[in-house]
Structures are given as C-alpha cells and as structure tokens.
Amino acid sequence: MPRMHFSLLFSDTISLALGVLALLTLVGCERGGFGCETAPPPGSPVAVVERYECNRCHSALAQPTQTRAEQGPFEGGRLELAEQDRSCTGCHNALHDGELDEEYPAEAITHWQKNVVHLIDVPTLTGAGRRFRRDWLVDFLRSPHDLRPRLEATMPRFAMPEKDARAIAEYFVPTSTGAHEAVDLSQADLGAGRAVLESNGCTSCHAFGGVEGLKASPVPVEMEPEALARAMKLAPDLRYTRDRMSPAAVVAWLEDSKKIKSDSLMPHIPLSETEREQAAAFILRAELAPVARPEMPKRLPVLEREVRYAEVEREVFKKVCWHCHSDPDGNNGDGGPGNTGGFGFEGKGLDLGSYEAIERGRLGEDGERESVVEPGADGVSPLVAHMLARHAEVAGEPVEGVRGMPLGLPPMSMEKIQLVETWVAQGARQ
Ligand code: HEC
Ligand code: HEC
Ligand code: HEC
Ligand code: HEC
Known part of the structure; x- marks a missing residue:
C-alpha cells in the first residue's frame, strides 16, 4: 500500500525550522534532508494524528492568533485535507460541486451525485484549541456520541488507547488555557x-x-x-x-x-x-432533563421468500459497506479502512464487493481466514451481529468487542438486516 500523502503545514519558516530541529534531535532524521518532514517521531502528536487519518474527513485552518509559545514546533491544530482519492469528504464534496477530477464519464457523475449523501458536511476542526477543553476531546475520541441531530454521520468509533487520544488532543488543543x-x-x-x-x-x-x-x-x-x-x-x-x-x-x-x-x-x-x-x-x-436515546429496534423474523446474492449486494453491500471494504487492486492497493486498513485500524482483510470476496471472509487474530457469513458462537452471522451492534451504539449501549457497522454511519434499517439474515439462513446462495 503506498504511503499516503499527508501534509501538516508549518506556520512559517521559524516553526518549520523548529520542527525540523525537533525531528533532527528526536529521530536523527535517518532519511536525511527535508525528507525528515514526512517522518515525524513515532508517538509524537503529529504522528498519531497522521496514523488515525483525521484528515480523510476533517481539515483545520491555522489559528492565526496563537502565540509562538502556544504553537510549539508543530503549530497546534492545523490539518490539510487528504488528497482527493483518499479523502471521504474531499471527494464527496468535489463530486457534488461538479469538480471531480480525472476522466469520469458525465452520466456516471450525475448518477453518483444522487447517491452520495454522507460525509459531505463534516465540521472542520479550525480553532479547536480555542474552543474545546482538552479533556472533553480525549473522552470524545475514545467514546464518541452524536453531537448534531440533523447530521446523520457521526465520528467513527475508533479503537483508541488513552495514550493516543491524549496525543491527538494535545495536537488540536495545544494549550489548556488560551481562550479559556x-x-x-x-x-x-x-x-x-x-x-x-x-x-x-x-x-x-x-x-x-x-x-x-x-x-x-x-x-x-x-x-x-x-x-x-x-x-x-x-x-x-x-x-x-x-x-x-x-x-x-x-x-x-x-x-x-x-x-x-x-x-x-x-x-x-x-x-x-x-x-x-x-x-x-x-x-x-440551564437544567438538563435526561434525553431519551433511540430504542434498540426489534429484530425481524427471516423472510419466507427467497433472497439471492444480487439483492443483498444491491441493497446492502454495494450500497454502503463496499465503500470501506473494497478490492485493493484497481485502487492503488487501497481496499478501504475495513479491508487493507485506515483510520488507525489495521484492517480485517474483508472485501464486501463481490460474492467470491465475501466467501473469502475476514482475517482472524491468527492470520487465518474466517467466515463472516456462518453464525458464530452466539448463533448470529458476524455480518448481522456487526450491523445490529451499530443500532446498539446509537442507543448508547455499544457491544463489547463488536464494532458497529457501517462505521460512523447511520445503522442499516431492520428490513435490510432482515434481508441479510434471510440470505444467510437460506445458505448464502449466489
Ligand atoms: C470518517 C470520517 C471521520 C474521521 C476519519 C474523523 N472524523 Fe471527526 N467527525 C466526523 C463527523 C461526521 C463528525 C460530526 C459528528 C457529530 O456532529 O455528531 C465529527 C466530529 C468531530 C469533532 C467535533 C467537532 C465539532 O465541531 O463538534 C471532533 C473534535 C473530531 N471529529 C475530531 C476528529 C479527530 C481528531 C479525528 C482523527 C483521530 C477524526 N475526527 C476523524 C467524521 C470523522
Ligand atoms: C475518489 C472519490 C471518493 C472517495 C475518496 C470516497 N468516496 Fe465515497 N463515494 C464516492 C462515489 C462516486 C460514491 C457513489 C457511488 C455509487 O453511487 O455507486 C460514493 C458513495 C459512498 C457511500 C454510499 C452513499 C452514502 O452517501 O451513504 C458511502 C457510505 C461512502 N461513499 C463512504 C466513503 C468513505 C467512508 C470514504 C473515505 C474512507 C469515501 N467514501 C471516500 C466517491 C468517493
Ligand atoms: C443559522 C444557524 C445558526 C444560528 C441562527 C445560530 N447558530 Fe450557533 N452555531 C451554528 C453553527 C453551524 C455552529 C458551529 C459552527 C462551526 O462549527 O462552524 C454554531 C455554534 C454555536 C456555539 C458553539 C457550541 C459548541 O458546543 O461548539 C454556541 C455556543 C452557539 N452556536 C450559540 C448560538 C446562539 C446563542 C445563537 C443565537 C444568538 C446561535 N448560536 C445562533 C449555527 C447557528
Ligand atoms: C466507514 C467505513 C466502513 C463502512 C462503511 C463499513 N465498514 Fe465494516 N469495517 C470497517 C473497519 C475500519 C473495520 C475494522 C474494525 C476493527 O478492526 O475493529 C471493519 C470491520 C468489519 C467487520 C469485521 C469485524 C471484526 O471484528 O472482524 C465486519 C463483519 C464488517 N466490517 C461488516 C460491515 C458491513 C456489513 C458493512 C455495511 C453495512 C460495513 N462493514 C461498512 C469500516 C467500515
């Protein structure tokens, strides 16, 4: 997988010099010269931000009024959106604004424009250092919750140890005083x-x-x-x-x-x-009454009628899942966060883009392939279990060890989950 292009800009030559100096001292800059810029010391706030790829969804403009002392060598908080072929919000916005580059056919673009609804409007992180308390950010990164009732997408639920959350929070909120x-x-x-x-x-x-x-x-x-x-x-x-x-x-x-x-x-x-x-x-x-969380909806019984692969592909896998679980060939080795990795996840090697790929399943802990179709110990197919877990997350009760899918996006309707369950129960036929 090619190393992604990621540039956190330096505010000016002085902090650039400071940044390079810091890198020289910390890692000895093995790659030499300005190459150091692309390899921040592992574990440094900027390296951690890079690893979790916040810039596939967010950008952050400079914070002009920060003093030099507040900025530190990396100038807290600045973030440039990833290149268009890596950035979820970048590409979706370009598509909507009719600015998708390269040689896509016009009819395809019109068709896609109708389909893309998520990860177009995402808040920027500009001025995070002057808005947010650092401790809030640490908690939010580790257990995100919905902040905006009219926005369907949410922050993805990362697998983030506290140490990483602290490093990221330090990057975006470099001083705990400032405007506070x-x-x-x-x-x-x-x-x-x-x-x-x-x-x-x-x-x-x-x-x-x-x-x-x-x-x-x-x-x-x-x-x-x-x-x-x-x-x-x-x-x-x-x-x-x-x-x-x-x-x-x-x-x-x-x-x-x-x-x-x-x-x-x-x-x-x-x-x-x-x-x-x-x-x-x-x-x-103001006094706050408790707010009612959406209830965990009831699971529907499997359908009587026949459900074949083409239908679940159209309604579920290709509609939503495939965008993070795709075939790395044909996309520069990037099979999406759920296949080849991304957002700090190593990836589960799971391609949900074709019947054969789904049959191959995911990579288990020991590197062996495991089925995502066949029911696990709990009697539920992993495909279904992870989709149900997304409802549980929205209801405020995340399931231990089962990350909700689709990650950070609205749960699939119970009817769509029923469709997948029926397909599995009928032997997952092509
Ligand atoms: C897949 C897209 C995606 C990625 C990757 C992502 N976020 Fe977000 N983030 C969102 C969305 C969508 C929201 C809005 C959530 C809401 O309003 O409920 C959000 C909200 C936030 C907020 C709250 C901002 C505000 O003004 O309310 C912060 C802070 C944040 N993200 C930080 C991060 C950091 C740090 C990273 C990297 C570790 C990151 N995000 C990665 C999609 C993403
Ligand atoms: C190079 C451009 C590009 C990039 C990068 C990109 N997408 Fe998309 N995305 C599209 C297009 C085009 C469609 C519409 C496809 C269709 O209609 O078949 C789409 C559709 C989707 C959909 C289904 C429609 C919707 O709005 O719910 C989801 C979910 C999605 N993308 C998620 C992502 C995520 C998550 C990322 C980042 C990891 C991402 N995309 C990155 C171009 C892109
Ligand atoms: C047209 C819509 C709109 C109106 C009207 C509006 N706001 Fe906002 N407000 C926003 C948006 C959008 C943001 C987030 C800004 C951003 O992230 O760029 C925001 C952010 C805020 C925040 C920061 C909250 C947080 O948790 O980050 C506060 C406080 C706030 N508004 C208070 C008010 C008050 C008080 C009024 C009326 C005097 C008001 N707003 C009117 C759209 C609006
Ligand atoms: C926004 C990106 C994204 C979307 C959309 C998405 N996934 Fe995932 N998926 C991931 C990531 C990242 C992982 C790896 C999570 C981990 O390592 O804990 C994953 C892992 C999985 C796993 C394996 C879980 C495990 O623990 O082994 C299953 C099953 C899965 N996804 C199913 C789905 C299904 C079904 C859909 C569509 C309804 C879907 N995903 C949509 C990002 C996504």
Whole structure:
C-alpha cells in the first residue's frame, strides 16, 4: 500500500525550522534532508494524528492568533485535507460541486451525485484549541456520541488507547488555557438568557437536548438558502457545550465566532455584552432533563421468500459497506479502512464487493481466514451481529468487542438486516 500523502503545514519558516530541529534531535532524521518532514517521531502528536487519518474527513485552518509559545514546533491544530482519492469528504464534496477530477464519464457523475449523501458536511476542526477543553476531546475520541441531530454521520468509533487520544488532543488543543481564562457568569440571569436564545433565531438552528419548551424565532440575519441549510445541519446540540467549552470561550464565541473559528458557519447575530453573558450562562447552566436515546429496534423474523446474492449486494453491500471494504487492486492497493486498513485500524482483510470476496471472509487474530457469513458462537452471522451492534451504539449501549457497522454511519434499517439474515439462513446462495 503506498504511503499516503499527508501534509501538516508549518506556520512559517521559524516553526518549520523548529520542527525540523525537533525531528533532527528526536529521530536523527535517518532519511536525511527535508525528507525528515514526512517522518515525524513515532508517538509524537503529529504522528498519531497522521496514523488515525483525521484528515480523510476533517481539515483545520491555522489559528492565526496563537502565540509562538502556544504553537510549539508543530503549530497546534492545523490539518490539510487528504488528497482527493483518499479523502471521504474531499471527494464527496468535489463530486457534488461538479469538480471531480480525472476522466469520469458525465452520466456516471450525475448518477453518483444522487447517491452520495454522507460525509459531505463534516465540521472542520479550525480553532479547536480555542474552543474545546482538552479533556472533553480525549473522552470524545475514545467514546464518541452524536453531537448534531440533523447530521446523520457521526465520528467513527475508533479503537483508541488513552495514550493516543491524549496525543491527538494535545495536537488540536495545544494549550489548556488560551481562550479559556475565567469569566464570572454567576450573576447572570438565566431566565433572561433563555429569552435571548428564544428571540434571536438561535433555536432555529440549535437543538438544546433536555431543555423543555424552548420557543423558536426566525434567524434575524439574511443568509443564502444554501448557507442557512448547511449551518442548520452543522449546528451542535447545545446540551454538550458545557462539556466542550469554557465560559470564556462561549462568551467570546457569541461576540464574534469567526475570531474563534475563522471558517465558522454560524452567522453573526449582534448581542449586547449583557445578552451574551446571559445567553452563555443559560447555555452552560440551564437544567438538563435526561434525553431519551433511540430504542434498540426489534429484530425481524427471516423472510419466507427467497433472497439471492444480487439483492443483498444491491441493497446492502454495494450500497454502503463496499465503500470501506473494497478490492485493493484497481485502487492503488487501497481496499478501504475495513479491508487493507485506515483510520488507525489495521484492517480485517474483508472485501464486501463481490460474492467470491465475501466467501473469502475476514482475517482472524491468527492470520487465518474466517467466515463472516456462518453464525458464530452466539448463533448470529458476524455480518448481522456487526450491523445490529451499530443500532446498539446509537442507543448508547455499544457491544463489547463488536464494532458497529457501517462505521460512523447511520445503522442499516431492520428490513435490510432482515434481508441479510434471510440470505444467510437460506445458505448464502449466489
Ligand atoms: C470518517 C470520517 C471521520 C474521521 C476519519 C474523523 N472524523 Fe471527526 N467527525 C466526523 C463527523 C461526521 C463528525 C460530526 C459528528 C457529530 O456532529 O455528531 C465529527 C466530529 C468531530 C469533532 C467535533 C467537532 C465539532 O465541531 O463538534 C471532533 C473534535 C473530531 N471529529 C475530531 C476528529 C479527530 C481528531 C479525528 C482523527 C483521530 C477524526 N475526527 C476523524 C467524521 C470523522
Ligand atoms: C475518489 C472519490 C471518493 C472517495 C475518496 C470516497 N468516496 Fe465515497 N463515494 C464516492 C462515489 C462516486 C460514491 C457513489 C457511488 C455509487 O453511487 O455507486 C460514493 C458513495 C459512498 C457511500 C454510499 C452513499 C452514502 O452517501 O451513504 C458511502 C457510505 C461512502 N461513499 C463512504 C466513503 C468513505 C467512508 C470514504 C473515505 C474512507 C469515501 N467514501 C471516500 C466517491 C468517493
Ligand atoms: C443559522 C444557524 C445558526 C444560528 C441562527 C445560530 N447558530 Fe450557533 N452555531 C451554528 C453553527 C453551524 C455552529 C458551529 C459552527 C462551526 O462549527 O462552524 C454554531 C455554534 C454555536 C456555539 C458553539 C457550541 C459548541 O458546543 O461548539 C454556541 C455556543 C452557539 N452556536 C450559540 C448560538 C446562539 C446563542 C445563537 C443565537 C444568538 C446561535 N448560536 C445562533 C449555527 C447557528
Ligand atoms: C466507514 C467505513 C466502513 C463502512 C462503511 C463499513 N465498514 Fe465494516 N469495517 C470497517 C473497519 C475500519 C473495520 C475494522 C474494525 C476493527 O478492526 O475493529 C471493519 C470491520 C468489519 C467487520 C469485521 C469485524 C471484526 O471484528 O472482524 C465486519 C463483519 C464488517 N466490517 C461488516 C460491515 C458491513 C456489513 C458493512 C455495511 C453495512 C460495513 N462493514 C461498512 C469500516 C467500515
């Protein structure tokens, strides 16, 4: 598999020099010259970020107001989207914007544009160091949860030891102070804060899970319909803001979100200083009722009718799974994160792109091939077990040792799972 091209940019020549110097001291730069740049010391924050391939879905612009001391040799937080043939969001966006390069036929592009819905809108990580608490990020990376009710894709559930999560969090949140200096909101009027949210369009975009009866008002500033739709999709549920941001960061966000995150999608809504403090206090301290998680749906009995491979291929494997479990030949050796590896996973050697490939199964712990079709000790086919586990993750009850599939994407409907179960029960025929 070719080494992926990944460039974390250095802010300027000084930090470039510092970075190269740090590399020289730490690894002796065996490859010599500027080649060192592509081989950061193993275990360093930048190397860990590279290993988990965050830049296949996220980018992060520079944080211009960070001081040199805050930046450190690698300048916290900057991330350039991976090349188009590796980047899930990069390629999906290019497809939508009609900018997919190379020689794809026009009819194919029109057909694909209709099919691609996920991993187009993904939040950027710009200004993460000024927005997030480092400890929140560590927890989120190790046990992600849904942050945006209108966005279907979620952060993938990685297999990430705490050490790696800490290194990544250090990269994106290089200083635990920064914009996080204290502001005192203890005197702010929560009732008035609620009114600020209700009368300034905030709740047209933001959910606030666990806060009952919030009224909505129209967004008070003019926005292009597309920008508005995108901002509505990417507005975080304010329930989690208290875990993510300090009071000072929330107040600063409400004053000018672009100063915190230069590519912020939130429109500027003018508020007085008092209103900002009241709104921040309400966001950070409003009483939260528990939120109901979606229930684990009931499993459906196998169908009476015959189900052959062509149907499960069309409805399940080629529709969704194949995009991470494909044939590495024909794609420069990249069979996707679930086959040849990616996102920090070594890959299970599982190709779900054809009948023969599915028959070959996955690589087990001992390097031997194992069936993903035949029921395991629990009486359930691994294909089905991993799809059910995704429902369990969404219901907030991840299954120990069984990662939900499709990874980070909405669970397959119970009808589709039923289809696969029926196909398996009938002997997984071609
Ligand atoms: C397959 C795509 C994918 C990959 C790879 C990925 N993420 Fe994400 N990430 C997402 C999506 C989608 C969301 C939005 C989730 C939500 O809102 O519920 C997200 C959200 C986040 C957030 C919250 C941002 C915000 O503004 O709320 C952080 C922080 C984050 N990711 C960090 C990372 C890091 C660090 C890595 C690498 C270790 C990474 N992500 C890899 C898809 C991805
Ligand atoms: C080089 C371009 C390209 C890259 C890179 C790419 N995709 Fe796609 N993706 C496509 C196209 C084109 C389709 C539509 C295929 C079709 O309709 O048959 C698609 C469809 C999908 C679908 C099914 C439609 C949907 O929106 O649910 C999923 C899931 C998906 N891709 C996931 C990923 C993930 C995860 C990655 C990163 C690991 C990725 N893709 C990287 C081009 C790409
Ligand atoms: C048009 C939609 C829209 C409106 C209206 C809006 N926001 Fe936002 N808001 C967003 C988006 C999108 C983000 C995330 C920005 C990004 O990641 O680029 C955001 C982020 C935030 C955050 C950071 C939360 C976190 O956990 O990261 C806070 C706090 C916030 N908004 C408060 C408000 C308040 C208060 C109002 C009303 C005065 C408001 N917003 C109005 C779209 C909106
Ligand atoms: C976004 C990428 C992605 C998508 C989409 C995806 N997978 Fe996976 N899959 C992975 C990764 C990564 C692994 C390896 C996980 C690990 O090592 O724990 C994996 C592993 C698996 C395994 C083996 C698990 C094990 O522990 O041996 C099965 C079975 C599986 N996937 C089934 C599916 C099915 C069925 C679908 C479609 C419904 C699907 N996957 C869609 C990324 C994906």
